[in-house]
Amino acid sequence: MICENSLISVxxxxxxxxxxxxxxxxxxxxxxxxxxxxxxIELIVVDDCSNDRSVGSVAKFENQTSPL
Numbered sequence: 001m002i003c004e005n006s007l008i009s010v011x012x013x014x015x016x017x018x019x020x021x022x023x024x025x026x027x028x029x030x031x032x033x034x035x036x037x038x039x040x041i042e043l044i045v046v047d048d049c050s051n052d053r054s055v056g057s058v059a060k061f062e063n064q065t066s067p068l
Contacts, residue, residue: 007040014058015048021057
């Protein structure tokens with residue numbers, strides 16, 4: 001059972017996935033408890049030197065989240 005103030009850490013490895021990374025991030029950030037409240041989520045995206053626009057897609061979330 002997850003306590004009310006528990007932090008859930010999610011790590012997404014990233015390499016050339018500009019077409020899917022935004023959906024993946026939205027999916028993680030929109031997870032809710034059965035009572036409808038959002039989970040306290042720490043999302044870490046680790047890029048492995050992508051050579052497409054994956055990093056730019058992730059950067060669009062900078063203003064919506066708190067970078068570590």
